[in-house]
Amino acid sequence: MNLKSERRGIHVDQSELLCKKGCGYYGNPAWQGFCSKCWREEYHKARQKQIQEDWELAERLQREEEEAYASSQSTQGAQSLTFSKFEEKKTNEKTRKVTTVKKFFTASSRAGAKKAEIQEAKAPSPSIHRQASIETDRVSKEFIEFIRTYQKPGQDIYKQCKLFLDTMSHKRDLSIEEQSECAQDFYQNVADRLQTRWKVPPEKVEKAMDEVEKYIMTRQYKYVFCPETTDDEKKDLAVQKRIRALHWVTPQMLCVPVSEEIPEVSDMVVKAITDIIEMDSKRVPRDKLACITKCSKHIFNAIKITKNEPASADDFLPTLIYIVLKGNPPRLQSNIQYITRFCNPSRLMTGEDGYYFTNLCCAVAFIEKLDAQSLNLSQEDFDRFMTGQTSPKKQESDSFSPDVCLGVKQMCKSLDLLSQLNERQERIVSEAKKLEKDLIDWTDGITKEVEDIVEKYPLEIKPKSQALAAIDSENVENDKLPPPLQPQVYAG
Ligand SMILES: [Zn+2]
Numbered sequence: 001m002n003l004k005s006e007r008r009g010i011h012v013d014q015s016e017l018l019c020k021k022g023c024g025y026y027g028n029p030a031w032q033g034f035c036s037k038c039w040r041e042e043y044h045k046a047r048q049k050q051i052q053e054d055w056e057l058a059e060r061l062q063r064e065e066e067e068a069y070a071s072s073q074s075t076q077g078a079q080s081l082t083f084s085k086f087e088e089k090k091t092n093e094k095t096r097k098v099t100t101v102k103k104f105f106t107a108s109s110r111a112g113a114k115k116a117e118i119q120e121a122k123a124p125s126p127s128i129h130r131q132a133s134i135e136t137d138r139v140s141k142e143f144i145e146f147i148r149t150y151q152k153p154g155q156d157i158y159k160q161c162k163l164f165l166d167t168m169s170h171k172r173d174l175s176i177e178e179q180s181e182c183a184q185d186f187y188q189n190v191a192d193r194l195q196t197r198w199k200v201p202p203e204k205v206e207k208a209m210d211e212v213e214k215y216i217m218t219r220q221y222k223y224v225f226c227p228e229t230t231d232d233e234k235k236d237l238a239v240q241k242r243i244r245a246l247h248w249v250t251p252q253m254l255c256v257p258v259s260e261e262i263p264e265v266s267d268m269v270v271k272a273i274t275d276i277i278e279m280d281s282k283r284v285p286r287d288k289l290a291c292i293t294k295c296s297k298h299i300f301n302a303i304k305i306t307k308n309e310p311a312s313a314d315d316f317l318p319t320l321i322y323i324v325l326k327g328n329p330p331r332l333q334s335n336i337q338y339i340t341r342f343c344n345p346s347r348l349m350t351g352e353d354g355y356y357f358t359n360l361c362c363a364v365a366f367i368e369k370l371d372a373q374s375l376n377l378s379q380e381d382f383d384r385f386m387t388g389q390t391s392p393k394k395q396e397s398d399s400f401s402p403d404v405c406l407g408v409k410q411m412c413k414s415l416d417l418l419s420q421l422n423e424r425q426e427r428i429v430s431e432a433k434k435l436e437k438d439l440i441d442w443t444d445g446i447t448k449e450v451e452d453i454v455e456k457y458p459l460e461i462k463p464k465s466q467a468l469a470a471i472d473s474e475n476v477e478n479d480k481l482p483p484p485l486q487p488q489v490y491a492g
Contacts, residue, residue: 002147010318010366010374023348026358028340029365036345042185043177043226135283136218140487143215150208155196160190163218169415172223176230180485183220187213187344206346213344214284218334224342226334235333242367243328248392253375254318258299259306261410268302271295273327275395280330285343289353296356299323321363321370389393 014184019027019035027220031039143161147154163188171179191209200208226232251258260266275295282288294341299319303311313473324332339357340348348354372382 010321011314012317012362017355017362027352028348028358029361030336033226035341036184036348037349040181043181059092070326114247129404132222137216139218143211147208148210150200150204153194153200156193156198157190157212160186160213161194165216165219168220176227176341179224183216183342186216187332187346191346191405209344209346210286213286217342218345220342225283225338226331230337231306232337233331235337236331238327238331239331239364239367239409243325245386246325246370248327249322249370249375250392253377253392254322255376256319256351257307257315258302258309258322260320261413262305263406265302265305268298268305269323269326272298272323276323276327276329281336285339286347286353289343289347289357292356292360293353295323296320296359317363317366320359320454321366324360324363324367326398332364336364383448393465 018027019025019038020033021035021038023038025034025037027035028039032042034042117119142156147158149167150157164182167181168179171182174182187209190212192204194205194208195202226236251260258265258269260269272295275291275298279288279291279295282291297314299310299316303315303319309314330333348357372379375382378383381392385392
């Protein structure tokens with residue numbers, strides 16, 4: 001996805017939200033600008049290549065081993081040695097990855113503390129554990145009740161889900177991408193089965209798929225959300241740090257058409273922030289998506305009330321960026337990654353949820369790249385704000401303490417505006433006077449110039465050189481005209 005910034009601030013062409021393959025679905029930076037479908041195709045290709053490379057490596061090692069065998073005439077264990085060498089090479093690669101992850105955790109005391117937190121999360125306190133299992137039980141019960149209404153196909157879905165969960169419990173060692181792949185395949189297969197084998201109508205399939213997602217992801221959540229094998233957590237910390245560093249960004253800099261002085265608007269802003277923060281507490285990808293959608297609708301409302309007209313897509317993205325900056329939602333990257341990997345892809349590729357999700361990904365990408373130009377600031381100012389030397393809010397908020405009520409703040413602002421207005425008025429009057437003087441000077445100047453020219457070149461009226469001929473002297477057909485009318489007297 002190509003992010004471009006204009007002088008006006010932040011703008012993303014709506015077409016840039018779509019898959020870069022041009023299939024018409026929504027794209028996503030997490031899929032390198034592809035939609036879920038095209039990304040999986042690309043991913044398959046990459047994996048196929050990896051398998052091919054592994055195979056070639058194995059073959060090469062085999063050849064080397066055979067050559068060594070031929071030269072040494074040794075007869076024992078050539079075959080197993082080859083394979084173990086290959087395995088060794090592969091494991092080396094893996095441990096290298098693991099050590100870099102470990103390195104990150106031990107890099108600083110703060111990161112170390114974070115590790116302790118993770119370990120704690122892995123062994124949750126009994127009460128948290130109980131709470132989670134109560135929720136899991138409730139979801140299971142609801143799922144069984146729902147699936148009963150589908151009769152035979154319902155039984156089949158249930159069997160498929162059980163089978164999937166069982167398979168997944170043996171696949172915890174797989175990379176998160178591979179586990180995501182399994183989940184996506186599973187969604188696809190269940191939907192296909194319902195449609196082709198059981199002839200379930202599309203709207204009922206969609207409803208069932210939502211319930212399937214809820215059921216399996218409530219159970220999978222603790223294994224696949226922000227897993228230790230990924231750098232999701234590292235990215236979370238990076239985004240959080242970045243957002244904290246940008247705490248000084250004002251709505252004006254982002255050209256956000258939202259005026260928080262209006263109580264109704266400020267209410268909407270608070271609700272939007274609450275929604276986006278709440279996303280982290282949900283376990284089902286679709287519930288997380290619903291939080292994003294709710295947040296986005298509050299944003300649209302805030303813009304609509306401020307502008308007194310419906311919000312455009314151009315207003316929406318900067319406002320979403322502002323809300324994310326203001327809310328600093330916990331584990332933002334982990335949540336985005338989790339949704340990307342484990343949500344039913346049909347939800348992300350089209351529709352309202354997909355649109356808002358793509359915008360959120362876009363907003364995060366923007367926050368990572370936010371610079372002086374996109375905030376309409378000079379590089380010096382941007383650097384000064386970033387390093388905390390000064391803050392644009394400082395002059396404004398210094399004049400009154402933060403607990404002064406809204407009315408007083410508004411009054412101060414109005415007074416400030418009035419004095420600015422007064423200043424401008426005075427400037428206009430003085431400029432007008434100057435203009436008047438300039439005009440008079442200009443008229444005088446022109447008059448003088450004309451007089452000078454007249455003096456230099458006086459107007460001389462020359463005598464007539466020849467008598468003018470009669471006007472109609474050249475009218476050859478004069479004689480054909482009727483005689484002039486004569487006055488006549490009528491009796492009576
Ligand atoms: Zn696509």
